[in-house]
Amino acid sequence: xxxxxxxxxFIRDGRRRSGARKVIHSIKVGIALILVSLIYLIxxxxxxxxxxxxxxxxxxxxxxxxFAGATLSKGINxxxxxxxxxxxxxxxxxxGQRVDGVGKSVVVCISILIFSAAATYSRSIPRxxxxxxxxxxxxxxxxxxxxxxxxxxxxxxxxxxxxxxxVGIGFAVCIFTSLxxxxxxxxxxxxxxxxxxxxxxxxxxxxxxxxxxxxxGHDKKKGSNGCNKCKTVLNSKTKDEMLANFARWEPxxxxxxxxxxxxxxxxxxxxxxxxxxxxxSLRNCLxxxxxxxxxxxxxxxxxxxxxxxxxxxTLRELRGSVRKMRRFQAEVEVLPKLMAVRVELTLFNTQTTxxxxxxxx
Amino acid sequence: xxxxxxxxxFIRDGRRRSGARKVIHSIKVGIALILVSLIYLIxxxxxxxxxxxxxxxxxxxxxxxxFAGATLSKGINxxxxxxxxxxxxxxxxxxGQRVDGVGKSVVVCISILIFSAAATYSRSIPRxxxxxxxxxxxxxxxxxxxxxxxxxxxxxxxxxxxxxxxVGIGFAVCIFTSLxxxxxxxxxxxxxxxxxxxxxxxxxxxxxxxxxxxxxGHDKKKGSNGCNKCKTVLNSKTKDEMLANFARWEPxxxxxxxxxxxxxxxxxxxxxxxxxxxxxSLRNCLxxxxxxxxxxxxxxxxxxxxxxxxxxxTLRELRGSVRKMRRFQAEVEVLPKLMAVRVELTLFNTQTTxxxxxxxx
Numbered sequence: 001x002x003x004x005x006x007x008x009x010f011i012r013d014g015r016r017r018s019g020a021r022k023v024i025h026s027i028k029v030g031i032a033l034i035l036v037s038l039i040y041l042i043x044x045x046x047x048x049x050x051x052x053x054x055x056x057x058x059x060x061x062x063x064x065x066x067f068a069g070a071t072l073s074k075g076i077n078x079x080x081x082x083x084x085x086x087x088x089x090x091x092x093x094x095x096g097q098r099v100d101g102v103g104k105s106v107v108v109c110i111s112i113l114i115f116s117a118a119a120t121y122s123r124s125i126p127r128x129x130x131x132x133x134x135x136x137x138x139x140x141x142x143x144x145x146x147x148x149x150x151x152x153x154x155x156x157x158x159x160x161x162x163x164x165x166x167v168g169i170g171f172a173v174c175i176f177t178s179l180x181x182x183x184x185x186x187x188x189x190x191x192x193x194x195x196x197x198x199x200x201x202x203x204x205x206x207x208x209x210x211x212x213x214x215x216x217g218h219d220k221k222k223g224s225n226g227c228n229k230c231k232t233v234l235n236s237k238t239k240d241e242m243l244a245n246f247a248r249w250e251p252x253x254x255x256x257x258x259x260x261x262x263x264x265x266x267x268x269x270x271x272x273x274x275x276x277x278x279x280x281s282l283r284n285c286l287x288x289x290x291x292x293x294x295x296x297x298x299x300x301x302x303x304x305x306x307x308x309x310x311x312x313x314t315l316r317e318l319r320g321s322v323r324k325m326r327r328f329q330a331e332v333e334v335l336p337k338l339m340a341v342r343v344e345l346t347l348f349n350t351q352t353t354x355x356x357x358x359x360x361x
Numbered sequence: 362x363x364x365x366x367x368x369x370x371f372i373r374d375g376r377r378r379s380g381a382r383k384v385i386h387s388i389k390v391g392i393a394l395i396l397v398s399l400i401y402l403i404x405x406x407x408x409x410x411x412x413x414x415x416x417x418x419x420x421x422x423x424x425x426x427x428f429a430g431a432t433l434s435k436g437i438n439x440x441x442x443x444x445x446x447x448x449x450x451x452x453x454x455x456x457g458q459r460v461d462g463v464g465k466s467v468v469v470c471i472s473i474l475i476f477s478a479a480a481t482y483s484r485s486i487p488r489x490x491x492x493x494x495x496x497x498x499x500x501x502x503x504x505x506x507x508x509x510x511x512x513x514x515x516x517x518x519x520x521x522x523x524x525x526x527x528v529g530i531g532f533a534v535c536i537f538t539s540l541x542x543x544x545x546x547x548x549x550x551x552x553x554x555x556x557x558x559x560x561x562x563x564x565x566x567x568x569x570x571x572x573x574x575x576x577x578g579h580d581k582k583k584g585s586n587g588c589n590k591c592k593t594v595l596n597s598k599t600k601d602e603m604l605a606n607f608a609r610w611e612p613x614x615x616x617x618x619x620x621x622x623x624x625x626x627x628x629x630x631x632x633x634x635x636x637x638x639x640x641x642s643l644r645n646c647l648x649x650x651x652x653x654x655x656x657x658x659x660x661x662x663x664x665x666x667x668x669x670x671x672x673x674x675t676l677r678e679l680r681g682s683v684r685k686m687r688r689f690q691a692e693v694e695v696l697p698k699l700m701a702v703r704v705e706l707t708l709f710n711t712q713t714t715x716x717x718x719x720x721x722x
Contacts, residue, residue: 026482030474033505037473040509041466051412055505061502066485069711105402112398120387124427141422145415146393148401234638238599277595277638278645284635 024182025066032060036170052162059170064178067186069246073177074134075171076249081138082167086160088115089146093156096147108147116140126144130245179251186246187256191323193240194265197272198319200229201279202312209308213301215294227283229247233276239271255325266320303348310341385543386427393421397531405536413523414496417431420531425539430537430607435495436532437610442499443528449476449500450507453519455546457508469508477501489607540612547607548617552684555626558633559680562640563673569644570669574662576655588644594637601630616686626635629683664709671702 039045039053046053063074084220092111096104122128123136150156204227244262252258291297314334328334400406400414407414424435453472457465483489484497511517565588605623613619652658675695682689689695 022485025485027474029481029501030478033473033477033501034470037470037505037509038510041469046513054510057505057509058502061498061505109395109398112394113388116394117387117391119389119699121383124383124386137422140390140394141419144398144418144422147420148398149415151401152407206613234595234634235598237596273595274641274645278642280635281639281642284639294689 010313017326021184024186028177029060029064030050031181032064032173033057035173035177036060039166039169045170049162049166052159052166055163055166056170056173059167060174063171063235064174066184067185067243067246067250068178069186069190069248069250071174073131073246073249075174077132077135078138078167079271081135082142082160082164085139085142086146089143089150090157090160092143092147093150096150105151108151112144112147115143119143146284183253185250185253185256187250187253187260187262188241190240190243190247190262190265191256193243194268194272195319195323197236197269197276198315198322200233201272201275202285202315204230204233205279205308205315206312208279208286208356209304212291213297213305227280230276230283234273234280236269237273240266245329256267300348303344308340314338382545386545389538389542390421392423392542393425393534394418396534396538397421400527400530410523410527413520413527414526416524417531417534420528421535424532425535427545428550428604428607429539429544430547430609430611432535434492434607434610436535438493438496439499439528439530442496443503443525446500446503446524447507450504450511451518451521453504453508454511457511466512469512473505473508476504476525480504506662519552545665546614546615546617547604548611548612548614548621548623551601551604551608551623551626552617554597554604555629555633556680556684557628558594558597559683561594562633562637562678563680565591565594565637565644566669566676567673569640569647573647573652574658574666588641591637591641591644595634595641597630598634601627661709664705668702668706671698675699 014198036053036056039049039056049056059075059078063071063078065071065074086323096107097106119136119140123133128136146156146160149159244266245258247260247262250256314337317334318328397414397417400410402415410417420436420439424432424439425434426432453468457468460468480497480501484494489497505520507517508519569588605627608621608623610619611617675698678695679689
């Protein structure tokens with residue numbers, strides 16, 4: 001009961017913390033925007049950049065994300081996209097200057113068609129899209145703007161340089177606010193998400209067996225709650241992959257060092273999803289109409305609950321080990337218990353012929 | 362065999378079609394960009410909009426998405442965000458004009474902090490985020506730009522109006538290219554994705570039982586292929602929800618009428634994921650080391666394969682019915698067969714005591 005209480009407390013605490021984090025993030029965005037507005041407010045700065053200061057505001061709004069890693073990844077993508085697009089745009093402009101009149105327009109149109117189509121195509125390749133989607137978009141944007149502006153403006157190089165500088169200012173402000181004021185790390189979120197999956201699967205397993213052997217009907221609600229938890233685990237792949245993708249961009253911090261094995265989290269998640277699939281179908285099986293009536297379940301009650309308790313205990317031990325990042329002594333701590341349960345189960349099976357339909361042939 | 366051939370052909374055809382669609386999308390983006398570049402190329406247009414023409418280019422790059430529904434949803438979000446942000450920005454400017462000197466800057470900073478933080482917070486509410494995330498971002502962007510520009514420019518209303526017009530031009534070009542030149546509908550994709558899930562689960566079930574009863578080892582590869590298919594189905598929730606979200610924005614077209622029940626696809630997907638979870642754990646169970654040796658599986662081979670064949674046939678019938686959008690006569694077509702299989706299975710169970718461990722007590 002003490003354990004359950006602490007779990008409930010942990011979840012409630014987690015919810016409050018998640019709400020607080022949202023508020024902190026919102027205020028951080030506001031602060032970052034005020035910081036770049038200083039370009040407009042301080043005369044010498046405005047004289048230098050003029051209208052181009054708008055690019056700093058735009059950079060903040062577009063790249064400031066909830067997680068520090070996401071902000072960094074978008075920021076670096078935006079930087080690289082802007083530089084590549086700008087350089088290629090200048091190159092096309094130089095080529096265009098050798099052609100006169102309508103020829104120049106034709107060069108511009110053809111180059112826009114070719115490069116934007118190529119970059120758009122690259123955005124539809126899953127592996128590229130996962131990491132560089134935003135960079136490719138900014139590449140198309142910068143390239144098109146530089147090339148078409150060149151048709152009208154004389155000093156396109158200056159324009160490109162000033163925009164790059166203001167994008168850089170926006171990026172710097174973003175990184176400062178995101179990384180140094182109450183940073184919200186995708187790494188922490190991934191770590192918590194994976195550890196809580198252990199608990200979700202464990203409590204779901206617990207709930208479904210307790211419901212099966214309960215005599216009253218009052219555990220029904222808890223059971224369906226466990227079912228939802230299992231569904232959450234089953235559907236967590238996309239979120240985990242996204243978080244791991246962001247976590248890779250984040251600098252060393254707290255307990256996460258350099259070249260931290262983020263892939264391991266994804267592997268653990270994959271295994272837990274397999275387990276959740278098994279628990280889901282166990283639940284479906286136990287809820288089937290073909291199950292024997294409540295009274296005749298009594299003989300298998302005790303051994304089943306004992307097996308369940310060991311499995312749940314194992315999952316919680318594993319969760320503790322992942323959460324505290326300490327090596328798990330499987331041989332010492334868990335394997336003997338699991339072996340004992342297995343032997344017990346085999347004995348029980350032989351006695352009752354459970355799962356041995358071929359004995360008779 | 363003929364059926365398998367047509368499935369393989371269908372998949373290959375699908376892949377080629379998906380590649381072609383990517384190329385078409387890329388070229389469409391190029392064409393849309395050339396169309397808005399005309400603002401720079403044609404003198405009267407450029408005289409009217411000048412530098413603001415850049416907002417049309419930006420709109421194209423940012424809102425043109427693979428699916429028509431996504432483009433529409435982003436475009437409408439951008440429009441509403443721009444209008445709301447612009448209006449609120451003008452309102453704050455009017456208030457600001459009554460204050461002099463430093464007071465004005467303070468009003469601007471406080472208004473940026475409050476409104477951007479509020480809009481950012483709303484972006485972290487899942488239900489709002491799902492539909493209006495992009496609109497909220499554009500709201501922050503427009504609001505900030507209007508408010509800070511007001512510190513420096515005299516004719517901020519003109520600026521806002523011209524930008525709105527160019528965003529409108531960009532939007533119109535996007536919609537034209539996206540909806541009228543080889544449109545790529547999210548609705549079609551969702552429809553295909555759900556129907557192909559039936560086939561994935563069916564072939565996975567087939568593969569896992571065929572592998573179990575196979576005498577040689579050559580079916581191993583097919584089995585693991587089926588396992589991947591099941592995983593794909595299990596992890597399809599996010600993609601399906603995204604497609605349904607886009608599909609809701611798409612106008613009537615082809616077989617999809619007004620207020621088409623997109624939620625049904627999500628429900629079917631949910632059920633198929635449950636089924637895929639069961640197939641996955643059946644597979645895990647059949648691959649267990651505790652299974653009897655290959656030779657002693659022979660007695661249950663025939664009835665098991667017969668049950669499997671009926672289930673697979675049912676799934677394929679359902680797929681055909683969903684694909685062709687015709688009412689499924691469950692009572693006539695499938696239920697009798699399933700009932701017969703159930704009776705057969707019960708009989709077989711009684712003979713072999715499979716799954717009746719409590720008989721002895």
